[in-house]
Amino acid sequence: MIIETTGLRKSFSSRAGREKKTVEAVRGVDLKVAEGEIFGFLGPNGAGKTTTLRMLATLITPDGGDATIAGVNLRKQPGDVRKVIGYVAQGGSTWDDSTAREELVLHARMYGISKTEAHKRASAALEAFELAEYANRKCKTYSGGQRRRVDIALGIIHQPKVVFLDEPTTGLDPQSRAHMWEEVRKLREMGMTVFLTTHYLDEADALCDRLAIMDHGQIVAEGTPAELKQEVLGDVVQVALPQNVAAAAEVFDSAEYVKKLETTDESIRLYVEDGASVIPQVLRTLDANGIKLTSVELHRPSLDDVFLAKTGRSLRES
Amino acid sequence: MKFLRDTWLVFQRQMLLLLRNPVWVVVGITQPLFYLLLFAPLMKKALGQGAELTDAQAYLIFVPGMLVMVALFTAFSGFGLIAELRAGVIERNRVTPVSRVALMLGRCLRDVVSLLFQAVLVTVLAVLFGMRVQLGNALLAYLLIALMALLLSSLGYALGLALKSEDALAPMLNTFIQPIMLLSGILLPMTLAPAWLQRVADFNPFSWAVKGVRELFAGNPGSPDVWKALVILVPLTVFTLVISSRAFAKSVR
Numbered sequence: 111m112i113i114e115t116t117g118l119r120k121s122f123s124s125r126a127g128r129e130k131k132t133v134e135a136v137r138g139v140d141l142k143v144a145e146g147e148i149f150g151f152l153g154p155n156g157a158g159k160t161t162t163l164r165m166l167a168t169l170i171t172p173d174g175g176d177a178t179i180a181g182v183n184l185r186k187q188p189g190d191v192r193k194v195i196g197y198v199a200q201g202g203s204t205w206d207d208s209t210a211r212e213e214l215v216l217h218a219r220m221y222g223i224s225k226t227e228a229h230k231r232a233s234a235a236l237e238a239f240e241l242a243e244y245a246n247r248k249c250k251t252y253s254g255g256q257r258r259r260v261d262i263a264l265g266i267i268h269q270p271k272v273v274f275l276d277e278p279t280t281g282l283d284p285q286s287r288a289h290m291w292e293e294v295r296k297l298r299e300m301g302m303t304v305f306l307t308t309h310y311l312d313e314a315d316a317l318c319d320r321l322a323i324m325d326h327g328q329i330v331a332e333g334t335p336a337e338l339k340q341e342v343l344g345d346v347v348q349v350a351l352p353q354n355v356a357a358a359a360e361v362f363d364s365a366e367y368v369k370k371l372e373t374t375d376e377s378i379r380l381y382v383e384d385g386a387s388v389i390p391q392v393l394r395t396l397d398a399n400g401i402k403l404t405s406v407e408l409h410r411p412s413l414d415d416v417f418l419a420k421t422g423r424s425l426r427e428s
Numbered sequence: 429m430k431f432l433r434d435t436w437l438v439f440q441r442q443m444l445l446l447l448r449n450p451v452w453v454v455v456g457i458t459q460p461l462f463y464l465l466l467f468a469p470l471m472k473k474a475l476g477q478g479a480e481l482t483d484a485q486a487y488l489i490f491v492p493g494m495l496v497m498v499a500l501f502t503a504f505s506g507f508g509l510i511a512e513l514r515a516g517v518i519e520r521n522r523v524t525p526v527s528r529v530a531l532m533l534g535r536c537l538r539d540v541v542s543l544l545f546q547a548v549l550v551t552v553l554a555v556l557f558g559m560r561v562q563l564g565n566a567l568l569a570y571l572l573i574a575l576m577a578l579l580l581s582s583l584g585y586a587l588g589l590a591l592k593s594e595d596a597l598a599p600m601l602n603t604f605i606q607p608i609m610l611l612s613g614i615l616l617p618m619t620l621a622p623a624w625l626q627r628v629a630d631f632n633p634f635s636w637a638v639k640g641v642r643e644l645f646a647g648n649p650g651s652p653d654v655w656k657a658l659v660i661l662v663p664l665t666v667f668t669l670v671i672s673s674r675a676f677a678k679s680v681r
């Protein structure tokens with residue numbers, strides 16, 4: 111395991127007027143990341159993803175718990191951790207008036223790399239990330255996608271074993287996003303372990319070898335996307351109702367084809383083995399009890415269903 | 429070794445950016461220039477107490493004050509740092525093994541260099557207007573204001589890191605710089621002040637600095653005011669450098 115954490119915790123106290131508030135941003139995170147995989151942290155805004163990453167990147171000290179990254183202890187040797195990791199922050203990291211090349215050379219040199227080697231690596235990175243054309247232009251003239259690629263190039267200029275990418279595609283247009291996914295996969299091909307965060311379901315599903323779903327500072331589920339979806343009990347039939355949600359729930363509760371049932375304000379979610387064959391039965395049951403419905407939808411399980419099953423909320427809504 | 433190399437790296441980068449956009453140096457020079465042209469002539473009569481001073485004499489009193497005033501402005505260094513924090517540059521630097529002291533010191537040295545550039549410009553202008561000062565004395569005076577710049581810019585960085593917003597930093601600096609400036613005899617020597625005000629000014633390290641620089645410009649490098657200024661400024665500068673490097677090492681958002 112290239113990353114192992116045990117019981118990582120962090121809380122922040124902030125002052126709102128006279129009141130002192132404490133936010134428990136991360137509440138005991140245990141995880142293992144295998145070498146060479148793309149590991150994803152999926153969770154809504156405020157789940158504690160960035161805080162966990164910042165702890166692992168030695169930017170903030172954990173309140174509790176510990177971690178080992180590429181065999182180096184986070185608390186005892188933060189200086190050595192810095193040498194083996196790269197970190198790409200959520201909000202970007204380039205200076206408007208610098209050029210990509212300048213940023214890359216300086217950043218490499220901050221890792222102790224010699225001047226000539228730094229220039230070589232900068233040129234190679236600019237080629238690899240298709241930035242050579244703009245290399246000597248100021249960063250403020252770049253598009254969002256170009257600027258993000260500079261950020262990633264900076265994060266790996268010293269050839270780290272592990273690279274942390276905080277929301278690498280947030281704010282990018284669909285084309286740049288697809289491009290970025292390719293870049294991330296290339297990092298894995300180069301032998302790096304990638305630890306990224308995202309709040310996009312499709313991204314977690316398509317890009318990550320394994321993921322941990324995070325909510326309110328804790329990991330609520332962990333596994334490959336396929337494993338996680340299997341954990342959810344089969345298909346979901348979602349019945350939207352104009353009223354009488356409670357009454358309908360009572361009716362379905364006793365139906366033997368329903369494995370599990372959840373209600374939201376205007377709908378019921380039925381977890382069933384084979385959704386397609388159950389729909390006629392659902393309609394008949396509603397009809398027999400004189401309950402009107404708005405619509406019926408069949409879902410194959412998605413990561414959102416996993417999130418919903420684990421937290422009672424939909425990731426799309428939160 | 430690594431620390432020196434890292435400091436040089438940071439300094440180089442900061443100088444490059446400064447030269448790319450030298451508007452702040454230009455802004456920094458216009459204000460002392462206005463004072464030199466529009467205010468210093470007033471002092472000829474005011475300071476002469478009856479007999480009018482010559483241009484040269486007035487400048488010898490006035491230019492040292494101007495130099496310290498320019499040095500005081502380095503306390504505004506925090507604004508640039510907050511912009512860098514916001515851009516994520518500082519955080520990116522902090523994930524590398526680069527020396528934390530170097531992150532701060534490289535920036536301070538940039539501030540010192542740009543200050544010295546302004547100081548030389550002010551002095552040269554005054555010399556063109558007839559002031560005379562010995563090179564050795566001027567260099568010693570530059571050492572004093574360089575110390576001040578180091579002290580104030582590192583303090584500015586510590587404040588910037590602590591407050592993290594321009595809105596909090598601006599009133600803070602204005603509140604402190606204003607009285608420090610008034611109580612250091614920048615425009616008029618504190619010897620003109622009533623006794624109680626002089627006592628208060630004695631607690632202002634920059635008032636001692638102004639006295640020291642004035643003695644140097646007056647051609648008295650052996651004056652006790654010179655070594656007093658050094659004895660006061662050196663430990664203070666070391667202290668703020670330590671505080672500020674700690675702030676860089678500590679977690680910042």
Ligand SMILES: Nc1ncnc2c1ncn2[C@@H]1O[C@H](COP(=O)(O)OP(=O)(O)O)[C@@H](O)[C@H]1O
Pocket residue numbers: 122123124133134135153154155156157158159160161162681
């Ligand atoms: N420096 C900080 N001071 C106070 N609260 C913070 C700070 N950083 C994060 N938080 C809070 O911690 C929680 C988790 O934040 P974060 O880790 O950024 O979540 P995510 O990256 O999953 O969106 C949020 O409630 C956030 O407001």
Ligand SMILES: [Mg+2]
Pocket residue numbers: 156159160161200276277
């Ligand atoms: Mg985040």
